[in-house]
Amino acid sequence: MLAEIFSDYTLRIVSIGSILLGIISGTLGTYAVLRKQSLIGDMVSHAALPGIGLSFLIIGSKNTEWLLLGAFIAAWIATIIVNTIYRNSRIKYDSALGMILAVFFGFGLVLLSYIQKIPNANQAGLENFLFGQASTLLERDIILMAIIAVFTIISVILFWKEFKLLSFDSDFADIIGFSTDKLDLILTTLIVIAVVVGLQSVGVVLMSAMLIAPAVASRQWTDKLSIMIILSSTFGALSGVIGTIISSSIPKMPTGPIIVMVVTIIAFISMLFAPKRGLIWRRIKDYYNKKELGANMVLNNLYSLYKNHGEDFHPHDLDTICLHHTGIIHSKRMLKRELHKLEILGLAKEYENGNWAITQKGLDKMESIFFEDGRDIV
Amino acid sequence: MVKKLSIMIITILMLSILLIGCDSNRQSTQEIDNDKLNIVATTTIIGDTVRKIGGDKINLQVLMGPGIDPHLYKASAGDVNKMQKADLLIYNGLHLEGKMGDIFEQLQKTNKNTYAVADVIDPNNLIESEEFAGSYDPHIWFDVQLWMEVVEGIKDTLINIDPGNKDYYSENTLRYLKELEDLNNYIKSRTDELPEAKRVLITAHDAFSYFGKAYGFQVKGLQGLSTATEAGTADVRDLADFIATREIPAIFIESSVPSKNMEALKKAVESRNFSVEIGGELFSDSLGTPGTEEGTYIGTVKHNINTIVDGLLQ
Amino acid sequence: MEDYIVKVNDMTVVYHKKPVLWDVDLKIPPGLLMAIVGPNGAGKSTLIKAMLGLVKPTTGKTTFWGDSYEKQRKKIGYVPQRGSVDWDFPTDVLDVVTMGTYGELGWIKRPGKRERDLAIKAIEKVDMLSFMDRQISQLSGGQQQRVFLARALVQDADIYFMDEPFQGVDAKTERAIISLLEELKNRGKTVVVVHHDLQTVPEYFDWVVLLNRVIIETGPIDKVFTEENLKRTYRSSHENLYRKRDVM
Numbered sequence: 039m040l041a042e043i044f045s046d047y048t049l050r051i052v053s054i055g056s057i058l059l060g061i062i063s064g065t066l067g068t069y070a071v072l073r074k075q076s077l078i079g080d081m082v083s084h085a086a087l088p089g090i091g092l093s094f095l096i097i098g099s100k101n102t103e104w105l106l107l108g109a110f111i112a113a114w115i116a117t118i119i120v121n122t123i124y125r126n127s128r129i130k131y132d133s134a135l136g137m138i139l140a141v142f143f144g145f146g147l148v149l150l151s152y153i154q155k156i157p158n159a160n161q162a163g164l165e166n167f168l169f170g171q172a173s174t175l176l177e178r179d180i181i182l183m184a185i186i187a188v189f190t191i192i193s194v195i196l197f198w199k200e201f202k203l204l205s206f207d208s209d210f211a212d213i214i215g216f217s218t219d220k221l222d223l224i225l226t227t228l229i230v231i232a233v234v235v236g237l238q239s240v241g242v243v244l245m246s247a248m249l250i251a252p253a254v255a256s257r258q259w260t261d262k263l264s265i266m267i268i269l270s271s272t273f274g275a276l277s278g279v280i281g282t283i284i285s286s287s288i289p290k291m292p293t294g295p296i297i298v299m300v301v302t303i304i305a306f307i308s309m310l311f312a313p314k315r316g317l318i319w320r321r322i323k324d325y326y327n328k329k330e331l332g333a334n335m336v337l338n339n340l341y342s343l344y345k346n347h348g349e350d351f352h353p354h355d356l357d358t359i360c361l362h363h364t365g366i367i368h369s370k371r372m373l374k375r376e377l378h379k380l381e382i383l384g385l386a387k388e389y390e391n392g393n394w395a396i397t398q399k400g401l402d403k404m405e406s407i408f409f410e411d412g413r414d415i416v
Numbered sequence: 417m418v419k420k421l422s423i424m425i426i427t428i429l430m431l432s433i434l435l436i437g438c439d440s441n442r443q444s445t446q447e448i449d450n451d452k453l454n455i456v457a458t459t460t461i462i463g464d465t466v467r468k469i470g471g472d473k474i475n476l477q478v479l480m481g482p483g484i485d486p487h488l489y490k491a492s493a494g495d496v497n498k499m500q501k502a503d504l505l506i507y508n509g510l511h512l513e514g515k516m517g518d519i520f521e522q523l524q525k526t527n528k529n530t531y532a533v534a535d536v537i538d539p540n541n542l543i544e545s546e547e548f549a550g551s552y553d554p555h556i557w558f559d560v561q562l563w564m565e566v567v568e569g570i571k572d573t574l575i576n577i578d579p580g581n582k583d584y585y586s587e588n589t590l591r592y593l594k595e596l597e598d599l600n601n602y603i604k605s606r607t608d609e610l611p612e613a614k615r616v617l618i619t620a621h622d623a624f625s626y627f628g629k630a631y632g633f634q635v636k637g638l639q640g641l642s643t644a645t646e647a648g649t650a651d652v653r654d655l656a657d658f659i660a661t662r663e664i665p666a667i668f669i670e671s672s673v674p675s676k677n678m679e680a681l682k683k684a685v686e687s688r689n690f691s692v693e694i695g696g697e698l699f700s701d702s703l704g705t706p707g708t709e710e711g712t713y714i715g716t717v718k719h720n721i722n723t724i725v726d727g728l729l730q
Numbered sequence: 731m732e733d734y735i736v737k738v739n740d741m742t743v744v745y746h747k748k749p750v751l752w753d754v755d756l757k758i759p760p761g762l763l764m765a766i767v768g769p770n771g772a773g774k775s776t777l778i779k780a781m782l783g784l785v786k787p788t789t790g791k792t793t794f795w796g797d798s799y800e801k802q803r804k805k806i807g808y809v810p811q812r813g814s815v816d817w818d819f820p821t822d823v824l825d826v827v828t829m830g831t832y833g834e835l836g837w838i839k840r841p842g843k844r845e846r847d848l849a850i851k852a853i854e855k856v857d858m859l860s861f862m863d864r865q866i867s868q869l870s871g872g873q874q875q876r877v878f879l880a881r882a883l884v885q886d887a888d889i890y891f892m893d894e895p896f897q898g899v900d901a902k903t904e905r906a907i908i909s910l911l912e913e914l915k916n917r918g919k920t921v922v923v924v925h926h927d928l929q930t931v932p933e934y935f936d937w938v939v940l941l942n943r944v945i946i947e948t949g950p951i952d953k954v955f956t957e958e959n960l961k962r963t964y965r966s967s968h969e970n971l972y973r974k975r976d977v978m
Contacts, residue, residue, distance in 0.1 A: 047687030048652040048680065072819060088429075100674065119422040126419055128746060145429045151492060154484055163674025165488060166646075173649045174680040196838055203829055206819050209784050210881075213808045214833030215800070261865045263820045286649035290547075290640055293649060 055175045056278025058183040062232045064274030067249035072205045079249035081139040082233045083242045085116035087146025109234045170241030172293035240294035247298045255305040258312035277301035336376045340396035341404045353393035453578045456502040460703040464713045468592045473581045485672040487514045487642040509534035510554035536569030543625050558627035560600040606725045614728050616664050620673040623700040656684035666695030666727035672702050695727025735760045741790030750776050752944050765925040768941040774924045778891050807887035809878045824862045830884030852880040872903030889920040
């Protein structure tokens with residue numbers, strides 16, 4: 039099945055298109071997600087719809103280039119309007135996005151239904167932009183996507199530090215002389231282009247997932263921006279290929295939605311299993327921390343008792359040790375178990391009458407815990 | 417400046433939505449004629465046929481224009497209005513009008529007269545869908561003989577509701593059936609020009625199964641029975657293999673389906689070192705431009721068979 | 731002392747029809763540590779932001795050495811509030827501090843060895859050398875503050891504006907920062923700090939600006955930082971606005 043990617047013409051074209059889309063949306067989506075503008079992809083893709091309809095009405099052709107141009111113009115105007123509303127009113131950014139998304143998309147649907155009434159307009163197929171139809175990509179579509187991919191990569195490389203600064207601290211960027219308006223415009227324009235390009239493959243409704251999911255996935259695996267961008271593009275491209283392969287092995291299976299499903303699964307797996315940030319990893323770490331903390335809490339108690347007695351190795355009975363702090367130790371039996379563990383490590387010592395006290399080694403360990411991690415916990 | 421422009425654009429957008437919405441409502445109330453039988457038909461094909469039978473004793477409105485895909489067509493508020501005010505609604509049935517099923521049900525519940533032309537046909541003569549058992553292929557009109565049954569069914573329905581014009585309807589029907597008989601023979605004679613091995617018809621979606629069954633063509637469509645299903649890459653690949661192996665000289669685009677699909681198919685075939693032509697445009701789910709020969713059922717069917725045979729004769 | 735390097739004239743900032751700053755005149759002399767104090771909502775952050783062009787004032791002009799901010803950018807350093815940034819951003823300490831060199835580099839040019847060395851020097855100054863490659867999300871509040879400080883120091887500006895640099899910072903870090911500021915002053919730099927802790931104002935600073943939407947008083951600590959003035963500053967701002975109108 040894998041070999042068919044190379045041998046079969048259609049599979050080849052669709053894979054290349056999906057890979058290009060994955061790279062573009064993964065790269066740009068990283069910045070969108072880091073700037074907390076994840077929903078911008080959603081707004082842009084929905085706002086493109088009336089552009090497609092209007093372009094068809096005005097130009098009268100179903101040529102992909104014209105339709106995409108119309109989509110671009112409509113989406114671009116929408117972003118300008120959103121920014122204007124945001125800057126000149128009390129409305130929050132999210133709300134402005136949502137509003138414009140609804141108005142433009144609604145208008146787009148109205149246009150589509152109006153168009154379907156026009157006789158002989160040969161308008162069939164405009165609705166395909168809603169969900170995409172990847173299997174009908176042609177070579178010239180791929181060439182367009184390749185040009186845009188190259189353009190995107192060049193921009194990101196060229197403006198590497200500028201985009202990083204813009205995403206991290208835009209106020210500082212303004213202060214030291216980088217026009218955040220211009221930078222924002224470049225980045226937003228690139229995102230609009232990316233979305234428009236993706237419309238043919240995944241469609242309006244699903245495009246925002248392509249911008250968000252790869253970036254969210256990649257963030258879980260790395261703390262370096264450069265790696266994050268590379269990983270994000272890789273995840274995007276990978277989803278494209280896998281989605282294409284899966285959908286091609288089942289007849290009548292649409293490609294776009296499968297790609298989106300794959301990339302979403304990648305995101306979920308990353309969120310669960312990535313080291314350091316993954317949920318499962320953190321659960322496991324918490325579990326071990328708690329266990330260690332259990333022992334540490336007992337040690338802590340012994341330490342406090344030591345301090346309270348004017349720094350004296352006076353042994354205390356189990357009840358006292360139990361009561362001093364509420365916490366993980368629920369039963370005397372557990373307490374005894376923890377104490378024995380500490381004894382093995384040489385941190386506590388059992389005296390006659392079943393009483394316990396901390397040892398010098400235990401003291402040293404407590405002091406070292408306080409100054410762990412270079413942080414002043416005190 | 418940008419601010420003012422933005423406000424202007426949003427206002428224009430919102431106004432247009434209102435205007436377009438209102439406009440369609442206005443039109444519908446003008447078309448009711450109380451002296452004649454008011455009929456609403458869904459597709460152009462049905463519309464043309466009903467007109468041939470009903471003549472000028474009926475007031476006919478057709479919802480979909482030429483080139484419009486009935487599988488995807490969504491009825492507007494204006495359309496529903498028309499359907500409610502009419503004396504009779506005639507539609508295809510068998511879920512051809514895929515997105516209007518609920519509306520038909522509603523109308524039936526409120527005791528409006530509705531008639532599905534496919535009802536007259538014996539289910540044994542219908543082609544069952546491969547994927548969904550119990551569901552049938554709705555593209556019955558390209559088997560002229562089946563369509564002749566439909567004509568009779570429509571005539572009976574009209575007479576039922578408007579018995580006063582019984583003779584008029586019957587006369588028109590007889591005349592029209594004769595024309596259809598000629599058409600059927602024409603198709604058969606043109607088909608004979610093609611050697612059997614060449615009788616393979618590749619189109620954008622499975623709209624021609626009845627045609628194939630009736631006139632001896634093997635028929636394959638890229639998309640399924642409904643244009644709502646997307647063609648997957650596997651479908652393109654399999655079809656391209658088929659075309660290249662059987663060395664079929666021509667594939668056909670449809671007027672109501674985007675031609676890009678066939679273009680992609682063509683390129684796929686070419687990568688298998690076989691050159692296939694786009695043989696021409698067929699009318700599949702709709703008639704051609706009104707006012708031309710192809711604007712009628714007979715004209716459309718003739719155009720189709722001519723295009724097919726000429727294309728495959730290469 | 732009469733040679734003022736920064737002059738603010740008639741600055742008013744209106745936000746949603748309410749004046750956040752009203753008719754503010756300010757003159758900043760060189761070579762000292764200056765504190766801007768006032769109650770919450772007094773417009774302290776806004777004042778700095780409006781001076782630096784981050785916020786557009788309704789009226790008012792600010793000059794730096796007689797020129798506009800854009801022309802004197804290179805001589806002006808800024809340390810924003812710690813909360814103004816998402817510290818979960820994928821970057822490390824060295825990277826953030828290096829951002830201080832971007833202004834000098836201009837568009838497209840990448841930071842090289844020279845910039846890296848400058849950054850490391852600044853990191854050393856704030857005693858964060860051992861954290862150079864640390865992810866910024868793993869830093870404590872005090873450490874984050876020091877990173878921002880280092881970023882500003884890299885520019886080697888002549889005047890620094892700092893927005894609440896001592897907020898949420900432990901005693902040790904606070905002492906470290908103050909000694910750094912003292913060092914800057916000794917080298918002839920000027921430092922303007924939005925400060926929230928009245929107790930430490932006389933100890934740390936030479937000059938104070940008492941602000942509550944309008945300037946209550948500004949001048950050297952011993953003259954201006956009096957109980958009477960503080961009472962006036964921390965009174966309801968409404969009254970202060972009316973006061974101002976009476977005077978006019």
